Amino acid sequence: MPDLTPSAATAPRARFAPSPTGFLHVGSARTFILNWLYARHNNGTVVLRLDDTDVERNTEVSVQSIFEGLRWLGLDWDEEYKQSERLALHRQQAEAIFAKGLAYRDFTPAHAAEGEQSSSQGAWLFNPGMRELSREESDRRAAAGEPFALRYRVPRGEDRTLRFADGVYGPQSKLADEVEDFALLRSDGMPTYHLASCVDDADLRISHIIRGQDHLTNTFKHLLIFEGLGVQAPHFAHLPLLVAPDGAKLSKRKHGPVVSVTTYRDAGFLPQAFINFLCLLGWSPKNDREFLTLDELTAAFTLEGVNRSNAVINFTEEDHFDPKAVWLNAEHIRALPVEDLTHAIAPFFAEAGLATTPEKLLAVTPLIRERIKLLRDAVSAADFFFLAELAPYDPAELIPPKGGDAAMALRVLEHAQQILATTAFDHDSLDQALRAAAAQLGLKAGPMFQPIRVAVCGRKNAPPLFETMVVLGREVCLERIKQAVERLKSLD
């Protein structure tokens, strides 16, 4: 097993380096989370670096939405950088690599080689002619203002094997002869991702690069760059990818909003549940535990627990969210103190245009806590508590199930009216009085309570009756029952 700690005395420095080309996507979020967990578990540092060297595709809105996503997750970072502000360093280091003879100028016009790489093997590795250009010739053309890209002079014919020990995938090796002469600088002078990333990782003294497996083979290039920079390469650990049910990698274009973390937020996921879910994709604490708090995740997280195969996020057209994510969210909702849950659901009521008061919402929360899976479900589960007027419902629902009729419903409701008008309005008193009434009418609890529940809530499925009525209050209950009686009478 490779030793991943540089030295016992040095705390790791991990980094998350998103490129702002869209919203924060779930795969990126997981990479961030695992970096964070790794750093925090080892008392290390979290560096956030915006990899924004692609001026064509980077946008400010994208930067904002990434921060929005990160803020929602609630995980902090210690240092923050923008690659676009470090271009001078990148160019200077590219120059240094060139000065060492480890890179060469490629004057081939951009995109000229497209489509040719599949032809004869070997030709794709570099642009023939350019690598061998004499220094004098190269300097002369550069001085004449001819644009060029700077390419790494990958060792050829030396039978050299590039190696590193991946923290997840174990020992990795590849022949240098199989690595193409990748670009360091574009012909407009901008650094490529590979250059900027390595220069910054070196300069920021990043000790552990934990990133998606799509970078596994890029790592050999990065090894070469670190070598060219004259620094020791950091430790690498690659994470299995998150993929769609069809096995394709999650893409913003193909899968739409379901890959954006803000979609989870807006649907009413708790950040800790979302984090918990993402961690379970490609990582396991190996003790059959699934519900884990952030502290527990931090304590349990190790790279050894990361597995190597891609993980499917099980969403469909109809259900945007993986059922396990939804279940975990429900679990976290139930684990939340009532005050916190109240606070979490309040915005959803506001958004639905329902006027709530903190006190009433606090009273309602325990009644719906076990009945919602997403925070937004709270609105449909509890709207009737806050409506001045119940939405119209089918009066037939007032009729008790299993052979009841309108007359029976009417009897129940009229009894209920008497009782509610006179009984102390607390759970136990109502319970006793209504059950007594049921016995008197020769009814079981079910048939007795359904008409009342529908009258008071406007639907058959609702939280337990007595608690619900207590929160609603005597006036509202009596008024709604009165309306129900009228509806019932208008039935025939």
Place this chain on the structure above:
RNA sequence: GGCGCUAUCGUCUAGGGGUUAGGACGUGAGAUUCUCAAUCUUAAAACCCGGGUUCGAUUCCCGGUAGCGCUACCA
């Protein structure tokens, strides 16, 4: 095409040379209950294929297949 990575229930995973292959979600059935939930019990459901190695492979090795990634002057 080349190179690399991967392969356990539908999904997420545990496990590991000899196991009734474990857990979770989801699904079915049942219990409980004033409805709905929650909870409990329970059922169905997996080691990609072929060769080795071995007394014995799902596990180790090789090959195949499949999936994914990289193969840009994207990241």
